[in-house]
Amino acid sequence: MYNRQYASITAIGGYLPQQVRTNHDLEQACATSDEWIVKRTGIKERRILDKDLATSDMAVAAIRNMVAEYKRNISDIDAILVATSTPDMLMPATANLIAEKLGLTNIWAFDVNAACSGFLYALDLGASLVETNRYRNVVVVGADNISSFVNIEDRSTNILFGDGAGVVWLEPTQEEGIMDAFLQSNGIGKEYLNIEAGGSLYPFNGDVIVENERKYIRQDGKVVFKQAIQSMSDACKHVLSRNNLTVEDVRWLVPHQANKRIIDAVGKEINIEEGKTLSNIEYLGNTIAATIPLCIWENVKKLNKGDLVMLTAFGAGFSWGASLLRWMIE
Structure with missing residues (x-):
């Protein structure tokens, strides 16, 4: 076998x-x-x-x-x-x-x-x-x-x-360690969340970048908010279903720390028990790719070996997904 x-x-x-x-x-x-x-x-x-x-x-x-x-x-x-x-x-x-x-x-x-x-x-x-x-x-x-x-x-x-x-x-x-991941992306979100300057489309060339503010991160909060909740929730449900698990099997949910209202909405949408969602957004805000590992790091004493942990994120692109893992550190 x-x-x-x-x-x-x-x-x-x-x-x-x-x-x-x-x-x-x-x-x-x-x-x-x-x-x-x-x-x-x-x-x-x-x-x-x-x-x-x-x-x-x-x-x-x-x-x-x-x-x-x-x-x-x-x-x-x-x-x-x-x-x-x-x-x-x-x-x-x-x-x-x-x-x-x-x-x-x-x-x-x-x-x-x-x-x-x-x-x-x-x-x-x-x-x-x-x-x-x-x-x-x-x-x-x-x-x-x-x-x-x-x-x-x-x-x-x-x-x-x-x-x-x-x-x-x-x-x-x-x-069991990293058990599974369901990751998705598309290009339809490029106008709603981006940093345009610095690439080959809009190279740095002086005043044009400053005037158009293309060097700064820009986002349409309403569009991103709605899409983030739907995409993360769907990804969590999909990866659980694919592994014949339910949300009750999850000990900890670690979502991308984008917005407290998004975090709460995802938890409600997937119906995870209150107190099972880890968060540190109050004092760190959105650290982009660092949010999930930082959230685990700051809460590591809460995790026990064997805990089923579900990670989920949403970002520019749009890109999104969810991962399942067993926590193996004593």
């Missing part, structure tokens, strides 16, 4: 910048209020990376946190997959820069850009590398320095986004 080899999360780490941007700070920058922000998003604070640092710096700090906490050897890492929409530069990949900063000179390292769904995409890719025996120690990173692309005067976006990095270490196991 064939015994499937699984990839399991065996270590986790995170990093948060020290600088805090509060709702009071935003009141000084644009026409908004703490009451309005909390009511609409559930966010009170978000972390902002120092101007002289970049996404790779947060990722390196998160990896160092992980290896110190779980007593791992950085030199054992075979591959690094980085989910990010805010690379240090267009090329080389941020994963390459992370490898250099960690002193890893012969390693497979590359970036994945699926916006806020990026960590789920990278986690599935990383698990596949382990399951096929091509690599044994794969580090998956979710990291974004999104504050660099936020117009501080735009209250439709400045209230939402913050910076951070979360990482997990994947290894092979005969026990």
